[in-house]
Amino acid sequence: MSNEKQVDSGRRGLLVATCAAGGVVGVSTAGVLVSTFQPSERAKAAGAPVEVDISDVKPGEMKVVEWRGKPVWILRRTPEMLATLEKDSAELADPNSEKEYQLPTPEYARNPFRARQEHKDVLVAVGICSHLGCSPSSRLASGPQPNLPDNWPGGFLCPCHGSTFDLSARVFKNKPAPTNMDVPPYMYLSDNKIVIGKDEKGEA
Structure with missing residues (x-):
């Protein structure tokens, strides 16, 4: 194995482990608060659906939970964030989510x-880049930022090889990642509680 691949593998493992630990991230903060949601060890091992309380996720914030050993992002977008999503279609590689990564995109997504x-x-997405499996970092605020274009609309940046994704986890054109990030099956149990890994068609 080359040194580059060893570095990529180590970095990817650290990023996935960190992001799957759970927390709430805001637009204007780089910190992560420990999530009150922790699926049982049995649920983690079995890859069973997990229930998540999203009442603590305010507009502009993102909560990270774990499903099947992977980080799942729950982002509550502001009206301003939503307004960008139909404007940047021409710059996206797959604006209609026609290609699959590891999971088929549900019709409702x-x-x-x-x-x-x-x-x-509310966006629910598996926070894994489709290039080499790293977990991108959140760059939710719009505007000029390091390693991003001046007209950045807000979204996610994969630190491994520079793939960028919009606030719907769709990859921009001419990036290493070949597809959008996955949207897992999910459904609402109430306005403030969702279950990940299951929808009206059954479990994933």
């Missing part, structure tokens, strides 16, 4: 928001 219409402000 085949829209610019990649979310259920009744809760289109």
Whole structure:
């Protein structure tokens, strides 16, 4: 194995482990707060659906939980964030989520928001880059930032090889990542509680 591959593998493992630990991230903060949601060890091992309370996720914040050993992002987008999602379609590699990564995109997520219409402000996505499996970092605020274009609309940056994704976890054109990040099956149990890994068609 080359030194580059060893570095990539180590970095990827650290990023995935860190992001899967759980927390809430805000637009204007780089810190992570420990999540109150912790799935049972049995649920983790079995890859069973997990229930998540999202009442503590304010507009502009993102909560990270674990499902099947992977970080799942729950981002509650502001009206300003939602407004960018239909404007940047021409710059995206797959704006309609026609290509699959590891999971088929649910029909209810085949829209610019990649979310259920009744809760289109909430994105639920598996936070794994489709290039080499790293976990991108959140760059939710718009505007000039290090390693990003001056017209950055807000989204995610993979630190391994520079793939960028919008606020619906869709990859921009001419990036190493070949597809958008996955949207897992999920459904609402109430306005403030969702279950990941299961929807009306059954478990993933």
